[in-house]
Amino acid sequence: MKALFIPGNSPATIYTHTALATAVRNAGHSVFMAGIQWLLPDIAGVGLSPVQISPLSEKDVIAFMAGMPQDPEGAARAAGRVYAEIAVESRRPLLEMAAHWRPDVVVGGPMFYGAALLAHHLSIPSALLEWDRGDASIYEPGAMEVLRPVLDDLGLDRLPEPDLRIDICPPSLRPAGAPEAAPMRFVPTNPQRPLEPWMYARGERPRVCITGGSRVFSGEALHRLAKGVAGLGVEVVIAAPEAVAAELRAALPEVRAGWIPLDVLAPTCDVIVHHGGGATDMTALACGVPQLIAIQDVSVVEMRRLAEAGAAILLGPGEQESEHLVAACGELLGEPRYRERARELAREIAALPPPAEVVGLLTNLATG
Known part of the structure; x- marks a missing residue:
């Protein structure tokens, strides 16, 4: 099996997907992890194979963060737009990669809309792995402002639903009405250094x-x-x-x-x-x-x-x-x-x- 992980656009998303990606690789499967340019050293640092899907650098991300609205609703809308823009921008490099290394399954993070789009284009199954306890639906209003034309071109009225959801939230903290999901133990992972x-x-x-x-x-x-x-x-x-x-x-x-x-x-x-x-x-x-x-x-x-x-x-x-x-x-x-x-x-x-x-x-x- 070839599994492509596309966690998101910050180091934290990389670290929280690492345990499952490593388990897939340790089971004898082939694993790639895709991310923006800023994240490639983090992916390599946790021992996975990085694939660049956008030239966005740490400087670009810092500039965006500095200009984000201060209110939670405005911040979520702005973040949703950027996540969607990256998803649209990454479609071409992901398809170019798939022409040579075609995944059998795509595992995406909740705000990385490119995973669902790629799985739809390749007609392969997708999984959504939560990276924290957050509700990603707060980003959708901003994201849909960008994704709507793309979905229209694909004949879709909404983003395709994942074939499998995987949740790491402690059961007692899961909100009422949360989508059905397979539970998974959260295993903390971080870049390492010589320990004292x-x-x-x-x-x-x-x-x-x-x-x-x-x-x-x-x-x-x-x-x-x-x-x-x-x-x-x-x-x-x-x-x-x-x-x-x-x-x-x-x-x-x-x-x-x-x-x-x-x-x-x-x-x-x-x-x-x-x-x-x-x-x-x-x-x-x-x-x-x-x-x-x-x-x-x-x-x-x-x-x-x-x-x-x-x-x-x-x-x-x-x-x-x-x-x-x-x-x-x-x-x-x-x-x-x-x-x-x-x-x-x-x-x-x-x-x-x-x-x-x-x-x-x-x-x-x-x-x-």
């Missing part, structure tokens, strides 16, 4: 990890947050690009900062502070770590559901200052109920079928 013992060993103090990069925490704000959290008597670890991390280490020698594989670090943490990113959220869930979510963006519905389930605190738009973050962090550390609920959700995830057991569903699709 402190990265995988718990110290004497509780550990708080702050991540999210420039989307939330930057410059003086990050400095104040790190200093405030350290004042709680905890060890602070900041997962950040080296340019940011070097300044933090110089200003706050007691804080550990740098590129740290979150799948290694998360099991040693007592709280993870982040921006609502799907991959960070799923990694924290799988490792049973309470979360402090410090921004409301397109993921706000899913993050609120987690907070209502008792495994996180979600701060609203007027609660983004460091004093609010530090106070919420203190509550998560001081109230055992958050840790207990997070561990219950981790047990739900651990009870789901591992990726190796899902490979058979894809082979069944491919062989018809």
